[in-house]
Amino acid sequence: MIRKLTFGSVMLYAILAVLVVLYLTPAYMALITALKLPADITLPRAWEIPATLNWGSFSEALEMLKPNLINSIILTICATALSTVLGSLNGYVFSKWKFAGSEIVFTLFLFGMFIPYQVILIPLFQTLRAMNLYGGLPGLILAHVVYGLPITSLIFRNFYAQIPTALIESARLDGAGFFSIYTRIVFPLSVPGFVVTSLWQFTQIWNEFLWGICLTRYSENPITVGLAQLAGGQAVSWNLPMAGSILAAIPVLAIYVFLGRYFIRGLLAGSVKE
Amino acid sequence: MREVSRDRIKAFLTLLPSIILIAVFVYGFIGNTVWISMTDWGGVASLAENPQKNFVGLQNYVELFTGFLDARFRQDLVNAVYYSVLLLAGAVGLGMFIAILLDRKPRGEDFLRTVFLYPMSLSFIVTGTIWRWLLAPQGGVNIVPTFFGGEKLTFQWLSSKQALLLFNWQHLLPVLLYVVAFVLIIIGLFTLKGDTPKALKRYLLPGLGLGACVWLFGDLLPQIYFMEEMHGFNLATLGIILATIWQYSGYTMALYLAGFNGISQDLMDAARLDGASDWGYYRHVAIPMLKPITISAVIILSHISLKMFDLIFAMTGPDNAETGHPALNMYLTTFRANEFSKGAAIAIVLFLLAAMFIVPYLVSSYRQRRARS
Numbered sequence: 108m109i110r111k112l113t114f115g116s117v118m119l120y121a122i123l124a125v126l127v128v129l130y131l132t133p134a135y136m137a138l139i140t141a142l143k144l145p146a147d148i149t150l151p152r153a154w155e156i157p158a159t160l161n162w163g164s165f166s167e168a169l170e171m172l173k174p175n176l177i178n179s180i181i182l183t184i185c186a187t188a189l190s191t192v193l194g195s196l197n198g199y200v201f202s203k204w205k206f207a208g209s210e211i212v213f214t215l216f217l218f219g220m221f222i223p224y225q226v227i228l229i230p231l232f233q234t235l236r237a238m239n240l241y242g243g244l245p246g247l248i249l250a251h252v253v254y255g256l257p258i259t260s261l262i263f264r265n266f267y268a269q270i271p272t273a274l275i276e277s278a279r280l281d282g283a284g285f286f287s288i289y290t291r292i293v294f295p296l297s298v299p300g301f302v303v304t305s306l307w308q309f310t311q312i313w314n315e316f317l318w319g320i321c322l323t324r325y326s327e328n329p330i331t332v333g334l335a336q337l338a339g340g341q342a343v344s345w346n347l348p349m350a351g352s353i354l355a356a357i358p359v360l361a362i363y364v365f366l367g368r369y370f371i372r373g374l375l376a377g378s379v380k381e
Numbered sequence: 382m383r384e385v386s387r388d389r390i391k392a393f394l395t396l397l398p399s400i401i402l403i404a405v406f407v408y409g410f411i412g413n414t415v416w417i418s419m420t421d422w423g424g425v426a427s428l429a430e431n432p433q434k435n436f437v438g439l440q441n442y443v444e445l446f447t448g449f450l451d452a453r454f455r456q457d458l459v460n461a462v463y464y465s466v467l468l469l470a471g472a473v474g475l476g477m478f479i480a481i482l483l484d485r486k487p488r489g490e491d492f493l494r495t496v497f498l499y500p501m502s503l504s505f506i507v508t509g510t511i512w513r514w515l516l517a518p519q520g521g522v523n524i525v526p527t528f529f530g531g532e533k534l535t536f537q538w539l540s541s542k543q544a545l546l547l548f549n550w551q552h553l554l555p556v557l558l559y560v561v562a563f564v565l566i567i568i569g570l571f572t573l574k575g576d577t578p579k580a581l582k583r584y585l586l587p588g589l590g591l592g593a594c595v596w597l598f599g600d601l602l603p604q605i606y607f608m609e610e611m612h613g614f615n616l617a618t619l620g621i622i623l624a625t626i627w628q629y630s631g632y633t634m635a636l637y638l639a640g641f642n643g644i645s646q647d648l649m650d651a652a653r654l655d656g657a658s659d660w661g662y663y664r665h666v667a668i669p670m671l672k673p674i675t676i677s678a679v680i681i682l683s684h685i686s687l688k689m690f691d692l693i694f695a696m697t698g699p700d701n702a703e704t705g706h707p708a709l710n711m712y713l714t715t716f717r718a719n720e721f722s723k724g725a726a727i728a729i730v731l732f733l734l735a736a737m738f739i740v741p742y743l744v745s746s747y748r749q750r751r752a753r754s
Contacts, residue, residue, distance in 0.1 A: 226731065
């Protein structure tokens, strides 16, 4: 279909072009600053493309953030796996094995997703300290798993609602029980649900900062805390924080660019009433 | 039958660990924070492993709202309110606008959607680091006009001391009542066309009446503070609001775009046949149909703006008074100043503000689910 070049469509593309430039500006700025030599970074010439490309900032930032990156990888993989599996089981119960009051329980679960986490921070801090988990990754993993339960249960519940109840009923008539229905019917159909949920949890946990800074000691800091420390120091020249930002953003950006379809589904599942 | 009931027990037992975890970590901890906020956390011995806590009632809250030393908390609270309102207006407005543009199916729609949504996947720390550089007073955004032959801007994005719409904290009660009256009148004016008697009776007349009463008798209301203390909209927060809108407008765009795609082509054609212009279609058909989406967006964004911590931390550091926020203040009060009970009180204030939005939302979605099943 060839569209006519009307005033309206010219305006549409013009506005879109301006918006694209505005949305990409921060990414452009981060990239050119990261590629400059520290001496070339001055405020009046902040927008200029560097004459010589200095890839060294990336390896330097990587060297500084390496412990944080390793912490974040361990944290994110463990917490994502655990909360996704639990969410899948919960979603299965919430959608296919409703009991008296299960809707109320589900609503009470959802509430946990919307609280400002400051309100549980002090007891969480004390509890982890009492359990000897304060300061290390296991405590942080525990926190992410528990407070990830509402969203993972929600996504899986809505996902399993699409599996026809008749399928479950007939399996039950054939003598299948609670767990065998899950392992033989529900779980094999769950792959997209697992993808959506784990991508969502991965980005959330990777990007999290408040617990990272309040609940871990220096050597166990995740990447966001490491980056904030790298960028917070006044003496550091700006190429390192920018290179660090790009490094911290790469895993989630890669998920988003290559698996964007699933990411958007998680995003919609987390907000729209089914 | 016995098999089925045994399965039901298995189902419940599967859920039980999660129920216990949520009960303890969400509800138990909230209760615990409420309790801590009503103690003195051991007073001078606050750093002890297990301080002797004494019950002090609402004293921490009274201090926050009327104590001489907590003026910063009050400005933070005012900041949070402006921050929420402007973020909502900006992100919902811009997101809806972009969604309408993309709903016209321009070429390269996939690419465009990716561009508008990628900020959403980033950490606030990453966003904050980059925007801090963009908003540096001597460079970044401020020197952009010089590329077009204009003058350099001199606005101090993150440290400006300017404030607009100042009000005296002593007059908090009348100010709040004015706000209520104003909101009632605005709602009234919006519904005036559709349901005139209801608009007049429910919104316009009470709004005007309340406004007039406060104007006439406002001086009789008690002053909640012993001296004049001005608070207002700190212009330094503009930079943070801009960065948040940049990050979250793509999110509302995705919500609205999914909504627009869900509207059947038939309905769109019918509206066209009835003579609706493009503008008329969105104004009178599509956007009213997507009211649930708008409500979801408002809930999610208001809850994000109320717990905003990472972005401000990364953009200005936690100590910048001009761009303060209760979420940051809670962190400083608790973990830097070791005033755990006052930190808990700040957290509860934040929690109550968030609950105002969330509880009605969850109750209504629960009713809908019940009605359907």
